[in-house]
Amino acid sequence: EIIANRNNQLQLVSIQLAWRTEQLLEDIQTDEHNALLKTINKAISSRRAMIIRIVGLGLLAILSAAILVVYILRDIRRERRDRNRILEAKAETERIMQQRERLLLTITHDIKAPAASIAGFIDLLSEYVDRPKAVGYLQSIAGSSKHLLQLVSALLDYHQLESGKAELHEVSFAPASLVRECTDGMQPQAMAKHLRLTADIRVEDTMMCRSDAFRIKQVVNNLVSNAIKYTDKGEVTVTVVVANARLTISVEDTGCGMTPEEQQRVFLAFTRLPGAQGKEGVGLGLSITREIVQMLGGTINVSSRKGSGSKFKVVIPVEVLANSAPVIATAKIDNNKSEEAATVSHDAKDISVLIVDDDKLQQQLLTEMFSRMEGINLNVVTTTHANEAIRLANEMKPRIVFTDIEMPEMNGSEIMRRIRSKMEATFVAMTAHEQSIMPQLRKDGFDACLFKPFNVQTLAATICQLTGIIVKVKAESSATETDSLRSALLPFTDGDPEAERQIIDDIHKSIDEYLDMLKDVSDADQIAKAAHKAMPLLEMIQPGKNSWLTPLTPEHIGETEEKEREKLTIQLVERLKQIKNL
Structure with missing residues (x-):
């Protein structure tokens, strides 16, 4: 019985343990299930949040891409519009440049040539005018025409140098003679202001160099003229030295001088310093000088103090020649023509002349100048048309043909070629361009050149050179x-x-x-x-x-x-x- 009770108790305990174990297992399963559900729910929430983020980023990317596309399209439209504007601006610039070229051609031919004619007629008219007031008026007109010619020449020089169209023509020259010639030519200006103009030449007269002598002379003339203009008392000194294949030219004056600020601006185009008030000019002289010096491969600088004068120093590389003689510019004349001219008898003085110029005023001036010549009989025929000039040349067989270079129908070089292909004649170019084009005119075949404005003495000298006949200019004035x-x-x-x-x-x-x-x-x-x-x-x-x-x-x-x-x-x-x- 005790054992039976014990067994019952044990069975009861076993049953209770089994139930308790089952309850624990159920609790464990429930906890595991809940933990698993919680983990799953958390993972689902995380994934949902991630998906939301991804979707947000995607929408943001799409929006950004859309905005970027909009900006790209806008930039493309702007770029296309700007490109069209640039093309239009380029076309407009080219049109303006062409107009500028035509304007400069107009300045050269339609302004400078008439101004040169005015200067020539003033020279002829001065001998007929004797009333005091009329003389004063004529002198004022002459001064104005001279100023106009200088202004036009400066503008043309500046344009050629600025556009890079100016060319160098190297020749052999003597620096001493060149500087001496420049200072001698400027003496009247210096004397008019009671200034002393001296040349300190530190090179041998026989020394020869090679460079563009015309441009160097232009530089010296510009600097000396500028020094005289701004010097009221004292002196102007020009110094020339050649060393180490360098030509150094210094122009020093005792004028008004410049401040450091003015020295920085003095070489700018169209710049007029305060001290230039009341002086002629447009502020191009020193700018042109600097451009020429740079074109020659040299340098120019200025040192000055206000009230103590200025000193401009130019250094230009040159080729120093050994055992060479000066090259003298002469007209290109055929040897047969030269011999013929040299052997012209005293009686053979009837010369036929053809003048081709579309400016009737210039024709009238030339005709008047020819009428002033003695010792020669000139049969002068004028025309304004190129084709008519060729026809007249065939009919009259002229000894000398004077032709303008720039004409609307045909330029002077072409007229010369067409006439020369049919007959022998001497050709003289008349031009308002500056003298640097002389080598090109001679290369084209012209025998001589007349640069407007020229006077009757220059014309007579040209006739004498080409014909060998001594020509004198008679005085028309009867005034005592x-x-x-x-x-x-x-x-x-x-x-x-x-x-x-x-x-x-x-x-x-x-x-x-x-x-x-x-x-x-x-x-x-x-x-x-x-x-x-x-x-x-x-x-x-x-x-x-x-x-x-x-x-x-x-x-x-x-x-x-x-x-x-x-x-x-x-x-x-x-x-x-x-x-x-x-």
Whole structure:
């Protein structure tokens, strides 16, 4: 019984343990199931969040792509529009450049040529005008035409240099002669302002170099002219040195000088410094000079102080020639023609001349100039049309053909070629271009060149060179020397006797004063003072023809030998007495 109870108890315990175990297993399964569900739910939530993020990123990417496409399309449209604008701007620029070329051609032919004709007619008219007011007006017109020609020439030079169309023409030249020629040519300008212009030439006269002599001369002339323009008192010195295949030219003045800021701007085109007020020019001279120097492979710089003058220094590479002689520019004339011209008899002076120029004013000027020549009979025929010129040439067989270079129907070179293919003739080019085109004209076959404006003396010299006949220019004016003196000394009185008498009395008193100073030919100070005072009077009577008086001026009398000084003093006394008597 005890065992039976014990077994029952054990069975009960076993049953309870089995139930408890089953309950634990069920609890474990339930916990595992719940944990698994929780894990699954968490994983599902994570995946859902990830999907949402992916979808969001995708939508954002799509939106970004759409925006990018919009911007790309907009940029493409802008690029296409800008490209069209650039093409239109390029076409417009090319059109403007073509118009600019036509404008410059107009300036060359339709402005410079008439201005040159005006200058030529003024030269001819000056001998017919003797009324004081008319003389003053004529001088004003001459000054204006000269200024216009200088302005047009400067604009053309600047355009050629800026556009790169200017060409170099190398020749052999003597630097000493070149600089001396430039300073001699500028002496009248310096004398008019009572300045001393000197050339310090530190090279041998026989030294020869090779470069573009025309351009170098243009540089020297520009710098010297500019120095004279801005110097009111003192001197201008030009120094030339050749060393290490370098030509160094310095132009130093005692003028107004420049500040450092002005030195930075002085080479800019169309720049006018404050000190240039009241001076002629448009601010192109130094800009053109710099362009020329750079074209020659050189350098230019300036050193200056306000109120203490300026110094421009140009260094240009050159080829120094050994054992060479100067190359002199001569017209290209056939040997047979030269011999024929040299053997022309005294009686063979009938020359047929054909003038081809579309400017009737220039034709009239040339015809008038030819009428002023003595010692030669000229049969002059003019025409404005190229085809008519060729026809006339076939009919008249001209000895000399003068032709303009720029004409609307046909240029002068083509006219020359067509006429020369049918007959022998001498051809002279007439052009308003600057002289650097001379080598090209000679290469084309022209025998001589006339650069507008030219005067009757230049024309006569050309005729003499081409024909071998000595040609003189006759004076058409019938005015006496007294009339010329009245025209020079009595400006703007317009025939008023009282005004004329007062001026004449003043001139007499001045001349008497000068003569008193010149009584003692050994008193250099008094002679220099008299020469200085008399110079303006002599310049009014004979402008540009009083360089003989320079050795007696205060700046140069110390360098003049005593015999030369006495000789010039006597000459000055005689001239003053002559003026007084007249």
